[in-house]
Amino acid sequence: MSHSITPTPVRGAGADRRGLLGGTAAKPVVRRAPAPGSLLQEADLPAGQLFIDGAFRPGRSGKLMDVIDPSSERTIAQVAEGTAEDTDTAVAAAIAAAPAWGALTPKERSELLHRVADRLAEHADLLTRLESANTGKPSAVAQDDLAQTIDTFRFMAGALRAPTSAAAGRYAEDHLSVILREPLGVVGVVTPWNYPLLMAAWKIAPILAAGNTLVIKPSEQTPLTTLKFAELTADVLPAGVLNVVTGYGPVVGARLAEHPDVAMIALTGSVRSGKAVARAAAESLKRVHLELGGKAPVVIFPDADLAAAASALRAASFWNSGQECGAACRVLVHESVADEFVELLVKEVATMVVGEPAAGEDVEIGPMISKAHFERVTGYLKRAEAEGLRAAIGGGALEGDGYFIAPTVLVDVPDGAEAAREEIFGPVVTVETFTEEDEALTRANGVPYGLSASVWTNDARRSHDVASKLDAGTVWVNAHLVLANEVPWGGFKGSGYGRDLSIYALDDYSRTKHVMHNVAR
């Protein structure tokens, strides 16, 4: 989830493989770190415990979960497997902390959030290494995540001091209306593994800014930076304001979703988890905020700057190794320029360096997060091959330890192919062709997702018209995957509802109250 994607110059292992249409090239080599485990020292790890009421404590069950480095498949840490009872304890701490936190003046809360940002900046190197070690993400991605995490706190620290709502006034005769904006109370948060710290920040910052307290459950696969966040900010945030319960989704996440005293549940994750949370939340009628999957269409018209599009997709399709909900993963290109575009894209992809995060700053593609996810992505590739789709480059797994998959461009993709409809969530781009504008729109919108999309054209009328007809929460014109804290992020349709980032997130995490005074004399 980059806010500042620019294609980076690359050198090294992949640089000599160019122009490989037909998929005949040698597979890229996985660049290895000089020494295994060189990213982390034992002292860098957070406590593998629950963080409740301002302190680390063991989980009640005493059970632990392994945390795996996906580059080496080695266990790098263990953390507590939280239970429903642990979750209830954390919710009780958050409830106790809510009145005092909500009663702080905006200036006081703002200063504390700025101090959180300062603390993260002071430990930038540690946090990026920890994130890379746990997720396998290239250092450039981890550094971008951290920079955006800090900016999220700074933005919310500023925005909370300038609340917006309708003006107080006499809207009914002899009655004065005042509209208050109040915290909701305790918010339950469930986060995914692809951007563990950044997705936590997208929730924590606006939730705290709006005066709520929270309990967060990080992904069972990537809990380390969320626990480190709690450790680093333990003397900044009052006890109970932020609580972390590690554990499995159907246990800890489900308890947060159903808990009668949790006012809202916010989840970033898959559609399946989003539906489970919405069902569990229905019983207590709590608010639900869902940032779910995506399958972003990239619609390229014949008048587009094809080289610029191919260069942008090098980053936007493969950022975070394609494990990105807004990834430019489904190209719909006009048939008259399809061959030219594919050749340009393949040239870009051929120069990408695959490797472990500790293998160099120029590594752009890391491993898939887990064995299960690796098998899921390779399963899509095998079925695509069986369906007759052709890999213009890449097409399968890479040899050796770790869950590495070659960056892949699939062509000869018929309308309705599985690989072009379902979220693969790996370094895989499909390329379909179209003839008419209406056909492109119908097919772009013809999937259950509606998170993001892009249109590539130099025709001013078409750029606005097509953007307005694409059914997605974010549409870029001649760009893809560029984000900023001032603008909202969130989906339509199966991609969920609610908005992250911007003042719209602050709105989502607060409630309005109308107080009307009879002022007749």
Ligand code: NAD
């Ligand atoms: P996931 O749904 O498997 O897990 C997400 C979180 O939900 C985890 O913490 C998991 O433990 C929890 N969970 C699982 N079942 C649950 C249940 N029954 N009740 C409560 N919580 C439950 O997703 P993932 O594999 O970690 O992440 C990848 C998915 O996240 C992709 O679909 C991706 O598109 C999506 N994502 C979306 C955005 C966005 O902004 N829209 C951002 C990042 C990731």
